[in-house]
Amino acid sequence: MKISSAKFIKGMVGPDPLMKDGKPQVAIIGRSNSGKSSLINSLVGVEGLARTSAYPGLTRELNLFLINKSFYLVDLPGYGFAKGSMEDKEKIHSLIGGYLFESGYVQKRVVLVIDSAIGMTESDLEMLGELTREKKHVVIVANKIDKIKKSDYARQMRLIQDQAQGNKVIPYSSFTRIGQPQLSDELFSQD
Ligand SMILES: Nc1nc2c(ncn2[C@@H]2O[C@H](COP(=O)(O)OP(=O)(O)OP(=O)(O)O)[C@@H](O)[C@H]2O)c(=O)[nH]1
Ligand SMILES: [Mg+2]
Incomplete structure:
Protein backbone atom coordinates (compact mmCIF):
# COMPACT_ATOMS: atom_id res chain seq x y z
CA MET A 1 0.00 0.00 0.00
CA LYS A 2 1.23 3.48 -0.85
CA ILE A 3 1.46 5.87 2.08
CA LYS A 36 10.67 1.71 17.29
CA SER A 37 10.45 5.38 16.38
CA SER A 38 13.05 5.01 13.62
CA LEU A 39 11.09 2.07 12.28
CA ILE A 40 7.92 4.15 12.06
CA ASN A 41 9.74 6.89 10.15
CA SER A 42 11.30 4.45 7.69
CA LEU A 43 8.12 2.45 7.31
CA VAL A 44 5.99 5.40 6.28
CA GLY A 45 8.88 7.22 4.60
CA VAL A 46 8.60 10.41 6.61
CA GLU A 47 11.83 11.53 8.20
CA GLY A 48 11.25 12.96 11.67
CA LEU A 49 7.60 11.91 12.02
CA ALA A 50 8.24 9.93 15.19
CA ARG A 51 10.85 11.35 17.53
CA THR A 52 13.99 9.27 17.73
CA SER A 53 16.95 9.69 19.98
CA ALA A 54 20.30 8.38 21.06
CA TYR A 55 19.08 8.53 24.64
CA PRO A 56 16.99 5.48 25.46
CA GLY A 57 13.80 5.77 27.42
CA LEU A 58 12.69 9.14 26.16
CA THR A 59 9.30 8.18 24.81
CA ARG A 60 6.91 8.27 27.75
CA GLU A 61 3.59 8.48 26.08
CA LEU A 62 1.73 6.41 23.55
CA ASN A 63 2.30 8.43 20.40
CA LEU A 64 -0.53 8.15 17.98
CA PHE A 65 -0.10 8.58 14.21
CA LEU A 66 -2.85 8.55 11.60
CA ILE A 67 -1.78 7.03 8.30
CA ASN A 68 -3.66 7.62 5.03
CA LYS A 69 -6.48 9.06 7.14
CA SER A 70 -7.59 5.48 7.69
CA PHE A 71 -5.56 3.66 10.33
CA TYR A 72 -3.41 4.27 13.38
CA LEU A 73 0.18 3.48 14.21
CA VAL A 74 0.78 3.52 17.95
CA ASP A 75 4.38 4.11 19.09
CA LEU A 76 4.69 2.75 22.62
CA PRO A 77 7.31 3.65 25.23
CA GLY A 78 10.17 1.19 25.44
CA TYR A 79 10.41 -1.35 28.26
CA GLY A 80 13.51 -2.76 29.90
CA PHE A 81 15.45 0.44 30.29
CA ALA A 82 17.73 -0.15 33.27
CA LYS A 83 18.44 3.43 34.26
CA GLY A 84 14.95 4.82 34.87
CA SER A 85 13.65 5.24 38.42
CA MET A 86 11.36 2.54 39.81
CA GLU A 87 8.45 4.94 39.65
CA ASP A 88 9.14 5.70 35.99
CA LYS A 89 9.37 2.02 35.15
CA GLU A 90 6.08 1.28 36.85
CA LYS A 91 4.40 4.14 35.04
CA ILE A 92 5.67 2.92 31.68
CA HIS A 93 4.68 -0.64 32.47
CA SER A 94 1.14 0.29 33.34
CA LEU A 95 0.90 2.49 30.23
CA ILE A 96 1.94 -0.39 27.99
CA GLY A 97 -0.15 -2.96 29.85
CA GLY A 98 -3.16 -0.68 30.00
CA TYR A 99 -3.15 -0.15 26.25
CA LEU A 100 -2.35 -3.72 25.18
CA PHE A 101 -4.06 -5.86 27.76
CA GLU A 102 -6.61 -3.99 29.83
CA SER A 103 -8.55 -1.59 27.66
CA GLY A 104 -10.15 -4.08 25.28
CA TYR A 105 -8.54 -2.39 22.26
CA VAL A 106 -8.05 -4.54 19.18
CA GLN A 107 -4.77 -4.33 17.28
CA LYS A 108 -4.60 -5.56 13.70
CA ARG A 109 -0.97 -6.41 14.41
CA VAL A 110 1.42 -5.94 17.30
CA VAL A 111 4.94 -5.32 15.99
CA LEU A 112 7.60 -6.44 18.46
CA VAL A 113 10.80 -4.61 17.54
CA ILE A 114 14.05 -6.19 18.66
CA ASP A 115 17.68 -5.23 18.10
CA SER A 116 18.88 -8.08 15.91
CA ALA A 117 22.48 -7.64 17.01
CA ILE A 118 21.44 -8.25 20.63
CA GLY A 119 18.74 -10.81 19.89
CA MET A 120 15.75 -11.53 22.12
CA THR A 121 16.37 -10.44 25.70
CA GLU A 122 14.67 -11.69 28.83
CA SER A 123 12.22 -8.78 28.72
CA ASP A 124 11.48 -9.39 25.02
CA LEU A 125 10.63 -13.02 25.76
CA GLU A 126 8.46 -11.98 28.68
CA MET A 127 6.56 -9.54 26.48
CA LEU A 128 6.20 -12.11 23.71
CA GLY A 129 4.80 -14.62 26.19
CA GLU A 130 2.26 -12.12 27.43
CA LEU A 131 1.21 -11.16 23.90
CA THR A 132 0.80 -14.81 22.98
CA ARG A 133 -1.32 -15.49 26.08
CA GLU A 134 -3.55 -12.58 25.13
CA LYS A 135 -3.81 -13.96 21.56
CA LYS A 136 -2.36 -10.90 19.86
CA HIS A 137 -1.33 -11.18 16.22
CA VAL A 138 2.40 -10.59 16.59
CA VAL A 139 5.04 -9.77 13.98
CA ILE A 140 8.63 -9.69 15.16
CA VAL A 141 10.90 -7.18 13.47
CA ALA A 142 14.62 -7.93 13.73
CA ASN A 143 15.69 -4.30 13.42
CA LYS A 144 19.23 -2.92 12.92
CA ILE A 145 20.04 -5.83 10.62
CA ASP A 146 22.62 -3.54 8.98
CA LYS A 147 24.75 -4.05 12.10
CA ILE A 148 25.09 -7.80 11.52
CA LYS A 149 28.11 -9.06 9.63
CA LYS A 150 27.30 -11.18 6.59
CA SER A 151 29.12 -14.13 8.13
CA ASP A 152 26.92 -13.96 11.30
CA TYR A 153 23.64 -13.34 9.53
CA ALA A 154 22.35 -16.90 9.10
CA ARG A 155 23.26 -17.95 12.64
CA GLN A 156 21.79 -14.86 14.29
CA MET A 157 18.54 -15.06 12.32
CA ARG A 158 18.18 -18.73 13.20
CA LEU A 159 18.66 -17.91 16.86
CA ILE A 160 15.95 -15.25 16.73
CA GLN A 161 13.61 -17.50 14.75
CA ASP A 162 14.06 -20.26 17.33
CA GLN A 163 12.94 -17.91 20.11
CA ALA A 164 10.05 -16.45 18.13
CA GLN A 165 7.52 -19.08 19.24
CA GLY A 166 6.27 -19.56 15.71
CA ASN A 167 5.65 -15.90 14.96
CA LYS A 168 6.78 -14.31 11.72
CA VAL A 169 10.21 -12.65 11.88
CA ILE A 170 11.11 -9.91 9.40
CA PRO A 171 14.76 -8.80 9.11
CA TYR A 172 14.72 -5.01 8.91
CA SER A 173 16.88 -1.92 8.88
CA SER A 174 15.48 1.54 9.50
CA PHE A 175 18.67 2.89 7.95
CA THR A 176 18.77 0.95 4.67
CA ARG A 177 15.01 0.19 4.60
CA ILE A 178 15.71 -3.49 4.01
CA GLY A 179 12.50 -5.34 4.84
CA GLN A 180 10.31 -2.26 4.41
CA PRO A 181 8.17 -3.65 1.55
CA GLN A 182 7.61 -6.92 3.39
CA LEU A 183 6.64 -5.24 6.65
CA SER A 184 4.43 -2.75 4.86
CA ASP A 185 2.62 -5.64 3.14
CA GLU A 186 2.22 -7.49 6.40
CA LEU A 187 0.75 -4.50 8.25
CA PHE A 188 -1.26 -2.63 5.68
CA SER A 189 -2.67 -5.22 3.31
CA GLN A 190 -6.45 -5.21 3.24
CA ASP A 191 -7.15 -8.60 4.78
N1 LIG B 1 22.32 0.75 12.91
C1 LIG B 1 21.03 1.02 13.11
N2 LIG B 1 20.66 1.86 14.11
C2 LIG B 1 19.34 2.12 14.28
C3 LIG B 1 18.35 1.52 13.46
N3 LIG B 1 17.13 1.95 13.89
C4 LIG B 1 17.36 2.79 14.93
N4 LIG B 1 18.69 2.92 15.18
C5 LIG B 1 19.33 3.76 16.22
O1 LIG B 1 18.93 3.29 17.51
C6 LIG B 1 18.75 4.37 18.42
C7 LIG B 1 17.36 4.34 19.03
O2 LIG B 1 16.39 4.57 18.03
P1 LIG B 1 14.88 5.03 18.40
O3 LIG B 1 14.10 4.91 17.14
O4 LIG B 1 14.88 6.33 19.10
O5 LIG B 1 14.50 3.86 19.43
P2 LIG B 1 13.14 3.67 20.27
O6 LIG B 1 12.91 2.21 20.34
O7 LIG B 1 12.05 4.50 19.71
O8 LIG B 1 13.60 4.20 21.70
P3 LIG B 1 12.65 4.66 22.94
O9 LIG B 1 11.63 5.60 22.39
O10 LIG B 1 13.60 5.30 23.87
O11 LIG B 1 12.05 3.43 23.51
C8 LIG B 1 19.02 5.65 17.61
O12 LIG B 1 20.34 6.03 17.85
C9 LIG B 1 18.83 5.20 16.16
O13 LIG B 1 19.57 5.96 15.25
C10 LIG B 1 18.77 0.62 12.40
O14 LIG B 1 18.00 0.03 11.64
N5 LIG B 1 20.12 0.42 12.29
MG1 LIG C 1 10.81 5.97 20.60
Whole structure:
Protein backbone atom coordinates (compact mmCIF):
# COMPACT_ATOMS: atom_id res chain seq x y z
CA MET A 1 0.00 0.00 0.00
CA LYS A 2 1.23 3.48 -0.85
CA ILE A 3 1.46 5.87 2.08
CA SER A 4 0.01 9.19 1.01
CA SER A 5 -0.29 10.88 4.38
CA ALA A 6 1.05 10.45 7.89
CA LYS A 7 0.13 12.74 10.73
CA PHE A 8 1.00 12.89 14.41
CA ILE A 9 -2.28 13.08 16.28
CA LYS A 10 -1.34 13.16 19.96
CA GLY A 11 0.54 11.65 22.86
CA MET A 12 -1.76 9.55 25.04
CA VAL A 13 -1.16 8.91 28.73
CA GLY A 14 -4.12 6.62 29.35
CA PRO A 15 -7.30 5.27 27.77
CA ASP A 16 -8.50 7.38 24.86
CA PRO A 17 -11.82 7.41 23.00
CA LEU A 18 -9.98 7.57 19.65
CA MET A 19 -8.82 4.01 20.25
CA LYS A 20 -12.41 2.87 19.95
CA ASP A 21 -13.35 4.82 16.82
CA GLY A 22 -13.19 1.71 14.62
CA LYS A 23 -10.04 2.53 12.63
CA PRO A 24 -7.54 -0.36 12.53
CA GLN A 25 -4.54 0.08 14.79
CA VAL A 26 -1.03 -1.32 14.59
CA ALA A 27 1.04 -1.18 17.79
CA ILE A 28 4.82 -0.83 17.77
CA ILE A 29 6.44 -2.13 20.95
CA GLY A 30 9.87 -3.22 22.07
CA ARG A 31 12.78 -2.55 24.37
CA SER A 32 13.94 0.97 24.83
CA ASN A 33 16.39 1.88 22.06
CA SER A 34 15.40 -1.05 19.82
CA GLY A 35 14.46 1.49 17.17
CA LYS A 36 10.67 1.71 17.29
CA SER A 37 10.45 5.38 16.38
CA SER A 38 13.05 5.01 13.62
CA LEU A 39 11.09 2.07 12.28
CA ILE A 40 7.92 4.15 12.06
CA ASN A 41 9.74 6.89 10.15
CA SER A 42 11.30 4.45 7.69
CA LEU A 43 8.12 2.45 7.31
CA VAL A 44 5.99 5.40 6.28
CA GLY A 45 8.88 7.22 4.60
CA VAL A 46 8.60 10.41 6.61
CA GLU A 47 11.83 11.53 8.20
CA GLY A 48 11.25 12.96 11.67
CA LEU A 49 7.60 11.91 12.02
CA ALA A 50 8.24 9.93 15.19
CA ARG A 51 10.85 11.35 17.53
CA THR A 52 13.99 9.27 17.73
CA SER A 53 16.95 9.69 19.98
CA ALA A 54 20.30 8.38 21.06
CA TYR A 55 19.08 8.53 24.64
CA PRO A 56 16.99 5.48 25.46
CA GLY A 57 13.80 5.77 27.42
CA LEU A 58 12.69 9.14 26.16
CA THR A 59 9.30 8.18 24.81
CA ARG A 60 6.91 8.27 27.75
CA GLU A 61 3.59 8.48 26.08
CA LEU A 62 1.73 6.41 23.55
CA ASN A 63 2.30 8.43 20.40
CA LEU A 64 -0.53 8.15 17.98
CA PHE A 65 -0.10 8.58 14.21
CA LEU A 66 -2.85 8.55 11.60
CA ILE A 67 -1.78 7.03 8.30
CA ASN A 68 -3.66 7.62 5.03
CA LYS A 69 -6.48 9.06 7.14
CA SER A 70 -7.59 5.48 7.69
CA PHE A 71 -5.56 3.66 10.33
CA TYR A 72 -3.41 4.27 13.38
CA LEU A 73 0.18 3.48 14.21
CA VAL A 74 0.78 3.52 17.95
CA ASP A 75 4.38 4.11 19.09
CA LEU A 76 4.69 2.75 22.62
CA PRO A 77 7.31 3.65 25.23
CA GLY A 78 10.17 1.19 25.44
CA TYR A 79 10.41 -1.35 28.26
CA GLY A 80 13.51 -2.76 29.90
CA PHE A 81 15.45 0.44 30.29
CA ALA A 82 17.73 -0.15 33.27
CA LYS A 83 18.44 3.43 34.26
CA GLY A 84 14.95 4.82 34.87
CA SER A 85 13.65 5.24 38.42
CA MET A 86 11.36 2.54 39.81
CA GLU A 87 8.45 4.94 39.65
CA ASP A 88 9.14 5.70 35.99
CA LYS A 89 9.37 2.02 35.15
CA GLU A 90 6.08 1.28 36.85
CA LYS A 91 4.40 4.14 35.04
CA ILE A 92 5.67 2.92 31.68
CA HIS A 93 4.68 -0.64 32.47
CA SER A 94 1.14 0.29 33.34
CA LEU A 95 0.90 2.49 30.23
CA ILE A 96 1.94 -0.39 27.99
CA GLY A 97 -0.15 -2.96 29.85
CA GLY A 98 -3.16 -0.68 30.00
CA TYR A 99 -3.15 -0.15 26.25
CA LEU A 100 -2.35 -3.72 25.18
CA PHE A 101 -4.06 -5.86 27.76
CA GLU A 102 -6.61 -3.99 29.83
CA SER A 103 -8.55 -1.59 27.66
CA GLY A 104 -10.15 -4.08 25.28
CA TYR A 105 -8.54 -2.39 22.26
CA VAL A 106 -8.05 -4.54 19.18
CA GLN A 107 -4.77 -4.33 17.28
CA LYS A 108 -4.60 -5.56 13.70
CA ARG A 109 -0.97 -6.41 14.41
CA VAL A 110 1.42 -5.94 17.30
CA VAL A 111 4.94 -5.32 15.99
CA LEU A 112 7.60 -6.44 18.46
CA VAL A 113 10.80 -4.61 17.54
CA ILE A 114 14.05 -6.19 18.66
CA ASP A 115 17.68 -5.23 18.10
CA SER A 116 18.88 -8.08 15.91
CA ALA A 117 22.48 -7.64 17.01
CA ILE A 118 21.44 -8.25 20.63
CA GLY A 119 18.74 -10.81 19.89
CA MET A 120 15.75 -11.53 22.12
CA THR A 121 16.37 -10.44 25.70
CA GLU A 122 14.67 -11.69 28.83
CA SER A 123 12.22 -8.78 28.72
CA ASP A 124 11.48 -9.39 25.02
CA LEU A 125 10.63 -13.02 25.76
CA GLU A 126 8.46 -11.98 28.68
CA MET A 127 6.56 -9.54 26.48
CA LEU A 128 6.20 -12.11 23.71
CA GLY A 129 4.80 -14.62 26.19
CA GLU A 130 2.26 -12.12 27.43
CA LEU A 131 1.21 -11.16 23.90
CA THR A 132 0.80 -14.81 22.98
CA ARG A 133 -1.32 -15.49 26.08
CA GLU A 134 -3.55 -12.58 25.13
CA LYS A 135 -3.81 -13.96 21.56
CA LYS A 136 -2.36 -10.90 19.86
CA HIS A 137 -1.33 -11.18 16.22
CA VAL A 138 2.40 -10.59 16.59
CA VAL A 139 5.04 -9.77 13.98
CA ILE A 140 8.63 -9.69 15.16
CA VAL A 141 10.90 -7.18 13.47
CA ALA A 142 14.62 -7.93 13.73
CA ASN A 143 15.69 -4.30 13.42
CA LYS A 144 19.23 -2.92 12.92
CA ILE A 145 20.04 -5.83 10.62
CA ASP A 146 22.62 -3.54 8.98
CA LYS A 147 24.75 -4.05 12.10
CA ILE A 148 25.09 -7.80 11.52
CA LYS A 149 28.11 -9.06 9.63
CA LYS A 150 27.30 -11.18 6.59
CA SER A 151 29.12 -14.13 8.13
CA ASP A 152 26.92 -13.96 11.30
CA TYR A 153 23.64 -13.34 9.53
CA ALA A 154 22.35 -16.90 9.10
CA ARG A 155 23.26 -17.95 12.64
CA GLN A 156 21.79 -14.86 14.29
CA MET A 157 18.54 -15.06 12.32
CA ARG A 158 18.18 -18.73 13.20
CA LEU A 159 18.66 -17.91 16.86
CA ILE A 160 15.95 -15.25 16.73
CA GLN A 161 13.61 -17.50 14.75
CA ASP A 162 14.06 -20.26 17.33
CA GLN A 163 12.94 -17.91 20.11
CA ALA A 164 10.05 -16.45 18.13
CA GLN A 165 7.52 -19.08 19.24
CA GLY A 166 6.27 -19.56 15.71
CA ASN A 167 5.65 -15.90 14.96
CA LYS A 168 6.78 -14.31 11.72
CA VAL A 169 10.21 -12.65 11.88
CA ILE A 170 11.11 -9.91 9.40
CA PRO A 171 14.76 -8.80 9.11
CA TYR A 172 14.72 -5.01 8.91
CA SER A 173 16.88 -1.92 8.88
CA SER A 174 15.48 1.54 9.50
CA PHE A 175 18.67 2.89 7.95
CA THR A 176 18.77 0.95 4.67
CA ARG A 177 15.01 0.19 4.60
CA ILE A 178 15.71 -3.49 4.01
CA GLY A 179 12.50 -5.34 4.84
CA GLN A 180 10.31 -2.26 4.41
CA PRO A 181 8.17 -3.65 1.55
CA GLN A 182 7.61 -6.92 3.39
CA LEU A 183 6.64 -5.24 6.65
CA SER A 184 4.43 -2.75 4.86
CA ASP A 185 2.62 -5.64 3.14
CA GLU A 186 2.22 -7.49 6.40
CA LEU A 187 0.75 -4.50 8.25
CA PHE A 188 -1.26 -2.63 5.68
CA SER A 189 -2.67 -5.22 3.31
CA GLN A 190 -6.45 -5.21 3.24
CA ASP A 191 -7.15 -8.60 4.78
N1 LIG B 1 22.32 0.75 12.91
C1 LIG B 1 21.03 1.02 13.11
N2 LIG B 1 20.66 1.86 14.11
C2 LIG B 1 19.34 2.12 14.28
C3 LIG B 1 18.35 1.52 13.46
N3 LIG B 1 17.13 1.95 13.89
C4 LIG B 1 17.36 2.79 14.93
N4 LIG B 1 18.69 2.92 15.18
C5 LIG B 1 19.33 3.76 16.22
O1 LIG B 1 18.93 3.29 17.51
C6 LIG B 1 18.75 4.37 18.42
C7 LIG B 1 17.36 4.34 19.03
O2 LIG B 1 16.39 4.57 18.03
P1 LIG B 1 14.88 5.03 18.40
O3 LIG B 1 14.10 4.91 17.14
O4 LIG B 1 14.88 6.33 19.10
O5 LIG B 1 14.50 3.86 19.43
P2 LIG B 1 13.14 3.67 20.27
O6 LIG B 1 12.91 2.21 20.34
O7 LIG B 1 12.05 4.50 19.71
O8 LIG B 1 13.60 4.20 21.70
P3 LIG B 1 12.65 4.66 22.94
O9 LIG B 1 11.63 5.60 22.39
O10 LIG B 1 13.60 5.30 23.87
O11 LIG B 1 12.05 3.43 23.51
C8 LIG B 1 19.02 5.65 17.61
O12 LIG B 1 20.34 6.03 17.85
C9 LIG B 1 18.83 5.20 16.16
O13 LIG B 1 19.57 5.96 15.25
C10 LIG B 1 18.77 0.62 12.40
O14 LIG B 1 18.00 0.03 11.64
N5 LIG B 1 20.12 0.42 12.29
MG1 LIG C 1 10.81 5.97 20.60
